[in-house]
Amino acid sequence: MKSHPSDDIIDLLTRFLQNGAGNEEKEQAMEWINKSESNKEYFENLKQIYHSSEEIEDFDKIDLDQQWQVFKHNNVKAKKSGSSYSYLFKIAAAVVVVLGIGYLLKNNLYSDVHLIAGADNIQEYKLPDNSVIWLNRNSELIYSKNSFNEQNREVTLIGEAFFDVAKDSLKPFVIKANDTKVRVLGTSFNLKTSKDSGVTELVLVTGKVEFSNKVDQVILQPGEIVSTNANHKITKQNNKDLNFMSWKSGILKFENTPLFKVFKDLEIFYDKEITIDNQGIVDCTLTTTFDNQSLESVIEELKLLFDFTITTQNSNKILVTGGSCDQ
CATH class of the missing domain: 2.60.120.1440 (Jelly Rolls)
Structure with missing residues (x-):
């Protein structure tokens, strides 16, 4: 079992990455890094996390504990094992959540x-x-x-x-x-x-x-x-779902698909909530392919085909009103 660097080593490596280490500390850091392959690997991982955090504006103002909780809730039932481990993971978690x-x-x-x-x-x-x-x-x-x-x-x-x-x-x-x-x-x-x-x-x-x-x-x-x-x-x-891989391919395919299913697939793909007000169009069918298109582009094509009106209620909610199957 490989030993975990002490808090003093973590602090030394952090100062080394921040160019805040003196000549003697730089020598100590390099000596520790070159001591073993596992040390080199640990330092590379720490360096990757540190440089990623630099991409976040005002990173020093971020509540790492709060971002850690968000990260755990959204991604993984993480286990903490010592303060240094938590600190390293919290920085990385903030990078994942914020960026x-x-x-x-x-x-x-x-x-x-x-x-x-x-x-x-x-x-x-x-x-x-x-x-x-x-x-x-x-x-x-x-x-x-x-x-x-x-x-x-x-x-x-x-x-x-x-x-x-x-x-x-x-x-x-x-x-x-x-x-x-x-x-x-x-x-x-x-x-x-x-x-x-x-x-x-x-x-x-x-x-x-x-x-x-x-x-x-x-x-x-x-x-x-x-x-x-x-x-x-x-x-x-x-399997009858043509779009089970759309999240990966970016392609949405429809073959005589009812509009209620079309909008359901659009909801999932674009992460939006779409409500159809006119139940008279839910069974209208669509045969087409959308290839890596924006939601705005897709909606414009559907409006031309079915003559409905779109109302954006907020950034995530869309209301579909009017429309007809016969255009």
């Missing part, structure tokens, strides 16, 4: 790696086994640095991600999500969890996966979707 960017966090014993997507960005990461994941906003993937790809390929997902798993017949790739477990050898799929509702949903794109919970398990084929809820009931069927 909304993705981040990679390692705990003080270098045992866990946290891959994080902030509120405003989708993040792509390559894992040590050459698997690639795309994390949706406000999502997180956790794995053990010490054992992943050495003893096993186990990860924990909070939120939503698309996985392109590298093949390894000797070490299956296992994902823990809520109370479910997904076991694969090499495949691609979308996995989504909700900690509030307890719902976990997987759509298989290629390959084959085993999806299980405490009471049941199923095998999925490409094109199938499986879901489970807090009651542990597993449901498997053919």
Whole structure:
């Protein structure tokens, strides 16, 4: 087990990064950094966090404890283990919350790696086994640095991600999500969890996966979707949702889709609340593709097709009034 730097070392390294260390302290810092590979790795992680914090205006005025609580609520049930560990994580948490960017966090014993997507960005990461994941906003993937790809390929997902798993017949790739477990050898799929509702949903794109919970398990084929809820009931069927990967691709597809479903997909994709006042248009159908377009551009096209009126009630709420299916 690797020892964690003392508070004095953390303070020394911080002064070194801030160019506030004297010549003797600089020598002490360099001596400590070059003493071992783990020290070098720790310093690089600290440096990355420190430089990211410089991008935040008036960073010294930020309440780190408050940002830490926001970060824990939105991302991870984090555990604190000593004041230095908390301080390092709090700075990184503030970077994630305030900048909304993705981040990679390692705990003080270098045992866990946290891959994080902030509120405003989708993040792509390559894992040590050459698997690639795309994390949706406000999502997180956790794995053990010490054992992943050495003893096993186990990860924990909070939120939503698309996985392109590298093949390894000797070490299956296992994902823990809520109370479910997904076991694969090499495949691609979308996995989504909700900690509030307890719902976990997987759509298989290629390959084959085993999806299980405490009471049941199923095998999925490409094109199938499986879901489970807090009651542990597993449901498997053919996937009819064309937009389950829109958060990753930026593309929204509709084929004779009723407008109520169109607006529901727009709500999810653009993170808005859309209310249809005229129930006479909810069953109007739409066949089209929106390719990485802004919400404003999409709304303008729909207005031309269905002649409705849009009222923006605030930054997140949109009211749709009037309109007709026959234009």
